[in-house]
Amino acid sequence: MTEHTQLIDAVNVRITTREYDPKPIDPDLARQLGSTLNALNTLSGLDMQLVLGKPDAFATDNASGHLANAANYLALVGPKDDQESLEKAGFYGERMVLAATLYGLGTGWVSGSWDRQAAERHCRITPSQSLYLVVTIGYPADQVGYGNQDFDKLCQRQSEHRTSKSYEELTSAMSAQDRQDAPEWFKAGVAAAAKAPSAMNGQPVLFAWDKDTGDAIATLDPSVSYRSAVDLGIAKMNFQIGAGGGTWTWGDGGRFIRS
The missing domain is CATH 3.40.109.30 (putative nitroreductase (tm1586), domain 2)
Structure with a gap:
């Protein structure tokens, strides 16, 4: 069996996940994600952060059914009013999303009705920084994640998504x-x-x-x-x-x- 561990494989299977399993992310996996984030922050000059177990940022969307059990997120934090840093947040945030995909996690870029004030409370944000955006992260509710399903089926699922x-x-x-x-x-x-x-x-x-x-x-x-x-x-x-x-x-x- 071919082992698919490359970023291009993650590109070919990643979909937006809206429904999450309520179980917390495994602590060892959370540490691995944190190490990847630290490396990307060094490269980018951003201050991206992993926030775990804080569903209040998505209370409205979880209640409406737009999301289910969303409780963890990548906080994309960087310098205020800086278009280049916004672009870097997209660039390096997507790199983080693809790494999470390879770990079998689901993710979703959230552009809608997340609670910014609640999300900011759980982040470290200096006066010269702002929280640009959040990306939900966690185990998919259907457990159809990378590593526990046939790669070709995951590619097919993406094309139908x-x-x-x-x-x-x-x-x-x-x-x-x-x-x-x-x-x-x-x-x-x-x-x-x-x-x-x-x-x-x-x-x-x-x-x-x-x-x-x-x-x-x-x-x-x-x-x-x-x-x-x-x-x-x-x-x-x-x-x-x-x-x-x-x-x-x-x-x-x-x-x-x-x-």
Whole structure:
């Protein structure tokens, strides 16, 4: 049996989890998550935090049935009023989500009615910082997580979970010929980005291949009503994993230099 332990495998099976098992995250696993978070905070300059056993942040959504037993979350904390840090929160937050997926946990980027004040009470936030967003995390209620189900079935479940924009839609700024001529790594990057979560599943990030420089470019689609630096960061992370190595510059219009 093939062992699927790579981030691209997590990209191919991750779905948004809304219903959680009420059992707490295993302490050893929580420590592993904490170690990964610490490493990503060092890389990013963010202050992402793992908050466990605090369901009051999701009391409304748990009561309405929009979520079930949501009690743990990744708090994406960083400098106030800083667009680049918001993008980094999406980028490194998605990296954390994919790590959690490999550990068999479910996650969900929460853009709706979470209780910000309650969530902030459980975080360390300095006067120069703000809590950008939270990501729910825990064991899926149906126990259909990575590591305890056939990989191909999990991939199939993802494809049935939601519709994604096509390669043509995500590269709509390119000519048909350039789309066809683009290298395989670019096409693989776009395919991975198509599986990235985004607010209201709007998928607001477009990709282009610059044939003169060989770089990829990511831009926020002006035709999508809700788009944010967080979505841009999330999509860039998935693209980078799919493309198999390289480095992004930050910002709308940022370039991916293939390594």
